[in-house]
Amino acid sequence: MPTRTNSAWAAGGTTFAGVLMIVSGIFGIIEGIVALAKDEVSQRVGDYTFKFDLTTWGWIHLIVGILVLLAGAAILKGMEAGRIAGIALACLYVIAQFMWLPYQPLWSIIAIGIGVFVIWALCTDVPRQARP
Template sequence: MTTTRQAQSTTTGAETMDNYGGTSGWTGWIVFAGVMMLMMGAFHVIQGLVALFQDTYYLVGQEGLVVQVDYTTWGWVHTILGAVVILAGVALLAGQMWARVIAIILAFGSALVNIAFLGAYPLWSLTMIAIDVLVIYAVTMHGSEMKPITASRTRATSDEE
């Protein structure tokens, strides 16, 4: 008799969890990744604007970079990458599947760009690479637990009827 009650309470708990969108406590990692992407995008934009407007700020000249390009090019790369990362971060917070895939690609690309920019400003680049690694971890390990907002609301509404 106790096993029947336990089975009923387990089923009821699963149904209740499903009514609330089926998300778990691990969705905090996805929120963390989304917020980190917003910050990472803002950092890229700032880094790009500094490279565009004050290229003497960096520790080495353009010949000291891993990839030999001028700071104006690096400025545009960082600014555009930052804007795309911000948009992907917003979509990730909304629970979009495509945003998880794009988040991993952008975080990997951001890490590569920062490795190439490592000679210009090492501490900043290492910080950005660490954020990139955390975003990749959060999205790959716990990304499937975040459902799109519209799908979970639609499912909860249909379950109530």
């Protein structure tokens, strides 16, 4: 059973995670739109295992960004389904950013760190109904 201090820290982390998910979702949507509009914005990668057409990456970022944004909003509303979806989408987001690493290395590393924090915060928080 977590102590009251840990629970308060995790609850604050959950709120912050919800905000981070909304911001990351918006960035993902922008990344997707930019990749769909102009392929020249992101650098092309030569021989890469996870190489997709940048238009495909644009759709991936756009769809994942919208889902992450919606999950972040659900987390801020205190919905348990939003927290569960947030964990799953944050995992998907981290995997997508790992695969996007050669295209935008600095942003991908930052986004992976944000995703790991979000996963931690959502997994360690006690749901609102179960709080003392």
